[in-house]
Amino acid sequence: MSLQFAFSPRVPVFDANVRVGDLHYQPSPCRNRDQLLAEMDRHGVEKALIYHAQTEEVSPIDGNGFLEEWLEDSRLFPQWSIMPTPDSMAQVEALHEQGRVRNVRLHNMRYVGMPFRPWAFAPMLSWLSENRIPLWIPLPDADADELATTLSAFPELVTVLVGAHYSHALWVRPLMTTLPNTYLELSRIEPLGEVEALCSEYGAERFVYGSWYDRLAMGSMLFYLHHSDISESDLELICAGNLLRILQGEGRHD
Amino acid sequence: MIEEQRVIDFHGHTGRLDRYNGVDDPALVLHAMDRVGIDVSCVFNIFHPDGTTGNDITARFVADHPDRFVGFAYVSPMMPEGMVAELTRAIDELGLVAIKLYPPYTQWDLNEPIWHPIYAFANDRGLAIIFHTGTDPHSDPGLLADCAAQFPNANFVAGHAGNVDAPRAAAIKAAQDYPNVYLETCSTFRTPGVIEQLVNEAGADRVLFGSDIALMDSRPQLGKIITADISDEAKRMVCGGNAARLLGI
Numbered sequence: 220m221s222l223q224f225a226f227s228p229r230v231p232v233f234d235a236n237v238r239v240g241d242l243h244y245q246p247s248p249c250r251n252r253d254q255l256l257a258e259m260d261r262h263g264v265e266k267a268l269i270y271h272a273q274t275e276e277v278s279p280i281d282g283n284g285f286l287e288e289w290l291e292d293s294r295l296f297p298q299w300s301i302m303p304t305p306d307s308m309a310q311v312e313a314l315h316e317q318g319r320v321r322n323v324r325l326h327n328m329r330y331v332g333m334p335f336r337p338w339a340f341a342p343m344l345s346w347l348s349e350n351r352i353p354l355w356i357p358l359p360d361a362d363a364d365e366l367a368t369t370l371s372a373f374p375e376l377v378t379v380l381v382g383a384h385y386s387h388a389l390w391v392r393p394l395m396t397t398l399p400n401t402y403l404e405l406s407r408i409e410p411l412g413e414v415e416a417l418c419s420e421y422g423a424e425r426f427v428y429g430s431w432y433d434r435l436a437m438g439s440m441l442f443y444l445h446h447s448d449i450s451e452s453d454l455e456l457i458c459a460g461n462l463l464r465i466l467q468g469e470g471r472h473d
Numbered sequence: 474m475i476e477e478q479r480v481i482d483f484h485g486h487t488g489r490l491d492r493y494n495g496v497d498d499p500a501l502v503l504h505a506m507d508r509v510g511i512d513v514s515c516v517f518n519i520f521h522p523d524g525t526t527g528n529d530i531t532a533r534f535v536a537d538h539p540d541r542f543v544g545f546a547y548v549s550p551m552m553p554e555g556m557v558a559e560l561t562r563a564i565d566e567l568g569l570v571a572i573k574l575y576p577p578y579t580q581w582d583l584n585e586p587i588w589h590p591i592y593a594f595a596n597d598r599g600l601a602i603i604f605h606t607g608t609d610p611h612s613d614p615g616l617l618a619d620c621a622a623q624f625p626n627a628n629f630v631a632g633h634a635g636n637v638d639a640p641r642a643a644a645i646k647a648a649q650d651y652p653n654v655y656l657e658t659c660s661t662f663r664t665p666g667v668i669e670q671l672v673n674e675a676g677a678d679r680v681l682f683g684s685d686i687a688l689m690d691s692r693p694q695l696g697k698i699i700t701a702d703i704s705d706e707a708k709r710m711v712c713g714g715n716a717a718r719l720l721g722i
Contacts, residue, residue, distance in 0.1 A: 388494035438700025
């Protein structure tokens with residue numbers, strides 16, 4: 220293979236994890252939709268699933284509202300954020316009635332004392348499962364036992380675990396084994412040889428590419444995936460195919 | 474090799490990091506390097522305060538693939554009486570070519586006098602020293618300015634370039650103020666725009682590609698250099714030109 224200082228992906232790319240908007244302590248490098256699209260173009264990214272920074276920091280409800288202004292483009296797809304409160308559920312249910320909910324994101328709420336346990340989350344998870352709405356869950360600060368226990372109670376729910384880091388390396392595999400309808404997003408999978416190893420053990424069908432821009436730079440993991448020992452068809456699945464299937468409500472493996 | 478540029482990874486570990494699924498299996502390490510054109514990786518072992526135990530591990534690791542790895546020596550002021558003797562052994566007998574220091578494993582800021590015998594050794598021989606730098610107070614890269622001023626013939630490398638905003642700014646300032654301060658790029662944070670910031674503010678001739686292999690795969694870490702919005706000439710310097718000059722290899 221001839222290596223060059225320039226890189227662009229050779230398969231279609233649908234980024235499963237992009238954050239837009241400002242955190243209170245960190246203004247986004249992309250001030251608007253055009254700048255985000257330019258950054259995607261620079262890295263050869265065709266489409267992206269986007270959520271708003273305000274949803275993870277303060278309010279999923281307000282953040283979902285701020286997300287609207289980023290959506291008037293056929294390349295950017297909404298990821299609405301949700302929490303198990305009446306107001307949040309009502310907002311997402313209303314969007315669902317409009318046919319606008321293909322996935323949702325649950326930010327970690329342990330920092331306000333709410334563990335991810337069935338007694339707290341069962342109604343929300345039941346509703347998502349019944350409506351075949353896949354759920355994205357960021358792993359930083361998540362509790363592995365809560366994830367395994369709670370998601371096992373909703374076996375038909377498709378989930379995408381986001382941002383597994385080398386500090387999660389010991390429990391990612393047992394979790395993937397325990398939860399057959401769980402996918403792993405790859406933005407922070409950096410242990411040595413881990414992409415090849417995971418694909419070999421679980422099949423490329425269980426993974427989606429996400430950059431987690433603007434938390435992380437957009438191009439690094441795409442470069443990595445394109446220089447991994449996985450087949451072209453597996454690369455296509457990870458970079459776009461699996462995500463498209465998930466968003467169409469066809470993500471179940473069991 | 475990328476476009477005829479030899480690629481040198483300035484930051485790598487020997488030893489097993491099983492808690493993070495990072496294992497220094499040479500086959501895995503070489504596979505990752507080969508897939509993206511990394512010619513040489515610099516490796517060290519920081520897990521033994523005597524220095525000797527880890528340096529021997531590093532030397533054996535390098536000896537199996539001497540054309541692909543170069544070793545750095547590690548010592549710690551937790552066992553200060555043996556530091557210079559072990560550095561002398563590691564450089565002169567084991568053939569290690571530079572020094573790695575890890576202030577978070579000690580009780581001292583990196584500019585305190587207890588470290589100075591190491592810096593004097595490097596200064597006498599014109600060696601490079603790479604430090605872990607970051608938010609830990611002992612590892613504040615701004616402190617490298619003190620060291621660089623006192624030991625002008627040694628080269629001081631801020632590993633991770635401080636990792637996050639405030640220490641990164643301090644690292645850049647040290648590099649701007651002293652010609653013997655360099656910035657190395659590996660970091661799990663991978664914050665957008667960092668490579669561009671290092672190159673634009675400190676100069677492409679002061680930035681070194683590093684990956685943290687085998688804790689992390691070298692491919693995404695090289696990817697952040699390749700996909701950064703900097704010139705190809707800057708990429709050449711960062712990916713290997715600067716390291717070759719610094720190490721004399």
